[in-house]
Amino acid sequence: MGMMALGSVLDGCNLFSGSNADDSLVSNPLSPRSPHFQGKAKSVIFLHMAGAPSQLEMFDYKPELQKMDGLDCPDSFIQGKKFAFIRGVPKLLGPQANFKQYGQSGLWLSDNLPHFQQVIDDVTILKAVNTDQFNHAPAQLLMHCGTPRLGRPSMGSWVTYGLGSENSNLPGFVVLTSGGRNPDAGKSIWGSGFLPSVYQGVQCRSEGDPVLFLEDPNGFDRDMRKASIEAINNVNELSYKEYKDPEILARISQYEMAFKMQIAVPDVMSIADEPAYIHEMYGTKPGEESFANNALLARKLVEKGVRFVQLFDWGWDSHGTGEDTALDKGFIGKCLQTDKAVSALLLDLKQRGLLEETLVVWGGEFGRTPMQENRDGKQNSFKGRDHHSDAFSMWMAGGGIKGGFSYGETDPIGYNAIDGKVSVYDIQATILKQLGFDHEQLTYQFQGRPFRLTDVFGKPIDPIIA
Amino acid sequence: MISFDGSAREVCLTRRIRTNTPLQALTLLNDSTYWDLSVKLAQNLLQDKTLSLEQKIGKGYALATGHPINEQKTKALQQLYASSYQKLNKEKEKYWACYQILFTENKARNWQLLLSSPMPY
Numbered sequence: 039m040g041m042m043a044l045g046s047v048l049d050g051c052n053l054f055s056g057s058n059a060d061d062s063l064v065s066n067p068l069s070p071r072s073p074h075f076q077g078k079a080k081s082v083i084f085l086h087m088a089g090a091p092s093q094l095e096m097f098d099y100k101p102e103l104q105k106m107d108g109l110d111c112p113d114s115f116i117q118g119k120k121f122a123f124i125r126g127v128p129k130l131l132g133p134q135a136n137f138k139q140y141g142q143s144g145l146w147l148s149d150n151l152p153h154f155q156q157v158i159d160d161v162t163i164l165k166a167v168n169t170d171q172f173n174h175a176p177a178q179l180l181m182h183c184g185t186p187r188l189g190r191p192s193m194g195s196w197v198t199y200g201l202g203s204e205n206s207n208l209p210g211f212v213v214l215t216s217g218g219r220n221p222d223a224g225k226s227i228w229g230s231g232f233l234p235s236v237y238q239g240v241q242c243r244s245e246g247d248p249v250l251f252l253e254d255p256n257g258f259d260r261d262m263r264k265a266s267i268e269a270i271n272n273v274n275e276l277s278y279k280e281y282k283d284p285e286i287l288a289r290i291s292q293y294e295m296a297f298k299m300q301i302a303v304p305d306v307m308s309i310a311d312e313p314a315y316i317h318e319m320y321g322t323k324p325g326e327e328s329f330a331n332n333a334l335l336a337r338k339l340v341e342k343g344v345r346f347v348q349l350f351d352w353g354w355d356s357h358g359t360g361e362d363t364a365l366d367k368g369f370i371g372k373c374l375q376t377d378k379a380v381s382a383l384l385l386d387l388k389q390r391g392l393l394e395e396t397l398v399v400w401g402g403e404f405g406r407t408p409m410q411e412n413r414d415g416k417q418n419s420f421k422g423r424d425h426h427s428d429a430f431s432m433w434m435a436g437g438g439i440k441g442g443f444s445y446g447e448t449d450p451i452g453y454n455a456i457d458g459k460v461s462v463y464d465i466q467a468t469i470l471k472q473l474g475f476d477h478e479q480l481t482y483q484f485q486g487r488p489f490r491l492t493d494v495f496g497k498p499i500d501p502i503i504a
Numbered sequence: 505m506i507s508f509d510g511s512a513r514e515v516c517l518t519r520r521i522r523t524n525t526p527l528q529a530l531t532l533l534n535d536s537t538y539w540d541l542s543v544k545l546a547q548n549l550l551q552d553k554t555l556s557l558e559q560k561i562g563k564g565y566a567l568a569t570g571h572p573i574n575e576q577k578t579k580a581l582q583q584l585y586a587s588s589y590q591k592l593n594k595e596k597e598k599y600w601a602c603y604q605i606l607f608t609e610n611k612a613r614n615w616q617l618l619l620s621s622p623m624p625y
Contacts, residue, residue, distance in 0.1 A: 209526060225509065226521060235524035242527075249527065251534035259598075262588060263533075269584035273577045288524040296529035 067236045067291060068210050070202040077474025078438025078504075079397040080204070081340045082197065084348045085333075085380065087372075088178065088221035089355030090402035092423055093431035094452050095365055096373070098165050099137040099146040102450035103408050107132030111409045115453050121407070122172050122425040123357065128409035130451065134365040134421055143442025150373040153381035159442035160384055160393065161435040162502045166446030166455030169404050169462050172425040174222035174355070177403035180462050182227040184491045191231035191482075193466060194346035196491045197473060198237045200480050204343030207302035209240040209295065212344055214332040216244055217352030228348060232484045236288040239348060244327035248307040248335065252300050267297050306342050309334050320382040330379035337386050340396050351376060354402060357411050358422015365421045384435055397437025397472050399465070405430025408451045429455040432465065437472045440504045463496030471498040507531050557582065 094100060111128050135148035141158035171177035176186030183190040191199070194211035203210030213228045221227060228239025242248040254263050271290045278286040309317075309331060310324050320330045329351045336347045353372055355363060362368035380400065387393040406423035429448045435441070446458030467477040470491065477496055481488035507527050509520050532538055545567065549560040561581045565573040573581075 225523070229521055229523065235522065238523055238525060240525050240527060249530065251530040254534060255536070255539045262591065265584055265587055267533075269580055272580040276574070276576050276580070285522075285524060289529075292524055292526045293529045293533075295526040296533065299526055299530070 066202075066206065067234060067287075068198065068203045068206065068295075070204055071200065073201060073474025074476050074479060075474050077472055078394065079436070079472040079474075080395040081344065082194075082346050082397045082399065082437070082469060082473070083336045083340060083383070084193070084346070085398070085400040086178075086181070086221070086348065086350050087354045087376070087400070087402045088217070088350050088352045089174065090177075090404050090406060090425060090430070091354040091372070092356050092365060092369065092406040093165070093429075094133050094406060094408060094423070095135045095150055095369065096148050097146070097163050097431040097433070098448060098452050099148075100133060100408070100448075100450065100452040103130060103452055104132035106130045106451065115451075116409075120172075123411055123413045124407065124409060124424045125412065126415040128407075128412045128424075129417070130408055131365075131410035131421060131423060141442055143444075145442065145444055150370060151377045153378045157381050157384040157388075157435070160388065161433045162440050162443040162445060163431060163433045164446050164458075164460060164465075164499070164502070165431050165444065166429050166448055166457065166459045167401070167405075167432050167462070167465065168429060168455055168459050169427045172404060172427045174403060174425075175224075177427070178221050178223035178227050181401075181403050181465075182223075183229075183231065184463065184466060184493050188226050189231055190489070191233040191237070191491070192226070192228050192239065193469065193491060194228060194239050194348055195230040195233050195237040196470075196480060197346045199233050199482070200475055201345055201473065203345045205302075207295075207298040208306065208339070208342060208344055209299075210345045211237065211239045211348075212339055212346075213239040213241040213348045213350070214244060214248075214335060215241065215350045215352070216327055216329040216332050217350075218327070219352045221350050221352060227350075232489070233482060234284055234288050236291050239346075242307065242335075244332060246325065249299065249303050252303055254300070263300075264297065267293050302342075306338055307335060309338070312338075316386070319378075319386065321378045329376050330382075333379040333383045334386075337383055337390075337392075340387075340392060341390065356406060356422050357413070357424065358418040358420040359411075359413065361420065363420070363422055365423070367420070387436060393436040395437065397439065397469060398435045399432065399469065400434075401432030401465075402430065408453050426453075428453060429459075434468070434502065438504055439472065440502055443502060445499065445502050458501070460499050461495065463492045464499050466492050467496035467498045468502070472503070557585065561585070 094103070107130060109130050111130055116127065135150050137146045137148050139145065140147050140155040143159050145158050145163060147155060147158060169177055169180060171180050171186050179188065180186045182192045198210035211228070225241070228241065230238035243250065271293055274286055274290050309322060312334065316334065320334045322328065322330045322334055324331070329349070332349050336349060339347050356365050356369045357363045358365065384393065384398065387396055387398070405426040407426040409423065411418050411422045411424040429452065446460060447456055448454060449456050470477040470480060477490060477492045477498070481490045509523055545564060549564050552560065555563065558578050561578050562573045565577065565581070
């Protein structure tokens with residue numbers, strides 16, 4: 039049975055179609071499966087900073103840019119290029135932060151990230167990531183679904199489709215948001231696209247109870263709840279025999295999952311039970327929506343076997359149109375909010391021996407320009423940068439990735455990638471490789487051809503793999 | 505609404521994305537609104553003396569889903585009713601809250617008197 043299931047994954051057959059359909063009624067679509075080969079990572083925590091954090095004030099130190107601060111941007115950089123908001127000739131903007139070298143690896147880091155200094159030797163920083171999208175929604179879709187268009191499954195869905203989940207009492211793919219808003223691309227970046235919807239991301243609430251309606255109504259005990267869910271599922275199975283709609287099977291699984299979550303979730307997702315020193319380490323704010331709460335929840339979920347946890351933090355779009363988006367005001371606030379929790383997450387995972395098996399990825403959907411944004415040709419009132427797709431920074435840690443390593447370089451003003459250029463597809467291929475997949479072989483038959491997360495692109499970034 | 509992919513109305517949607525999550529299951533099972541609605545539906549069905557149990561189940565299913573029920577589904581729901589009724593009847597004190605809501609129209613009625621009289625089927 040296991041070999042058949044593995045075979046169907048490798049061939050990209052639908053798990054729910056064909057004569058195997060009735061078998062799938064008894065098998066669990068989220069049961070753990072083996073990947074193509076033994077991978078280093080068992081789980082992924084993807085920290086996405088929606089809006090695009092400025093790499094020039096965080097990881098990519100450009101002293102040359104500092105010297106050219108205030109000068110007109112040379113024509114060679116902007117001729118023939120289209121920008122989101124920059125018009126005419128913008129001025130170069132030097133780094134708005136001080137950089138120093140830290141850790142045994144001596145990697146450059148800005149003073150906006152004081153806590154990250156402690157974990158710098160555990161991460162690989164990628165400085166020459168490239169994308170071809172300069173608007174938020176298409177770029178986020180590209181990063182997470184492999185295309186700037188809607189309709190394709192997200193990374194977490196591909197991963198749970200390929201690997202299932204270790205813990206059958208919790209969803210395999212959980213999403214947590216912070217920053218006050220959902221990312222521009224909306225729920226599609228954790229959607230299941232054309233994969234069976236049982237693989238979609240389950241978004242838990244960030245304020246108050248992470249999951250609502252866990253408690254049965256007054257007077258209703260667990261046996262009655264179990265009996266009623268069984269009856270609902272029986273009726274649905276009869277409907278499935280009639281209509282053969284695979285979504286009915288997903289509905290049956292989700293009702294079973296709901297029953298199990300009623301027991302499992304209060305335990306796992308209550309951060310109030312954590313000891314005081316953990317709260318202190320992360321900087322959590324119980325009861326409020328906060329990135330730190332979500333980071334702690336991510337560790338707890340991964341500890342319990344959740345396969346893919348994605349955190350979206352909104353508010354990094356530092357255009358400089360207002361105080362919130364100014365590099366010397368709002369942006370610093372965003373760094374303050376997240377730096378401690380991110381570093382705590384890595385330290386916490388390391389202390390619990392989970393970091394080797396957990397791949398942590400951090401980044402935005404693109405980067406920010408070395409030029410001060412001048413919307414409609416007029417310089418913005420605050421210091422800010424426009425969207426920049428040619429080169430930006432991301433980092434990865436754990437899951438078999440090198441520590442204290444830097445890959446990729448940009449030119450002296452941080453505009454183009456000059457060495458070690460990687461695409462968004464390469465990032466995706468690397469993540470899949472660390473989980474044990476050949477990204478070209480994890481496919482699903484749809485619209486007459488096999489689809490995969492990386493579409494027809496991508497190559498794993500081998501130099502960063504330990 | 506958010507659990508069921510309702511639009512936030514900031515942008516146009518040509519079509520709502522269809523999702524299927526355990527959070528939706530939990531809402532439909534335990535949200536007090538759905539509980540109140542289902543209790544009222546049950547009360548209405550139970551009080552209709554002209555229909556048999558099977559017919560009541562069929563009517564309830566049609567009202568809830570918009571589809572007619574078939575024999576096998578009626579059987580599945582009938583089993584649930586029978587096992588729940590047995591439980592309710594055997595341990596009236598434990599399931600007092602359920603009993604009270606389903607079988608009494610006047611909540612102030614003397615519950616001792618009720619407990620001693622046979623439950624309507």
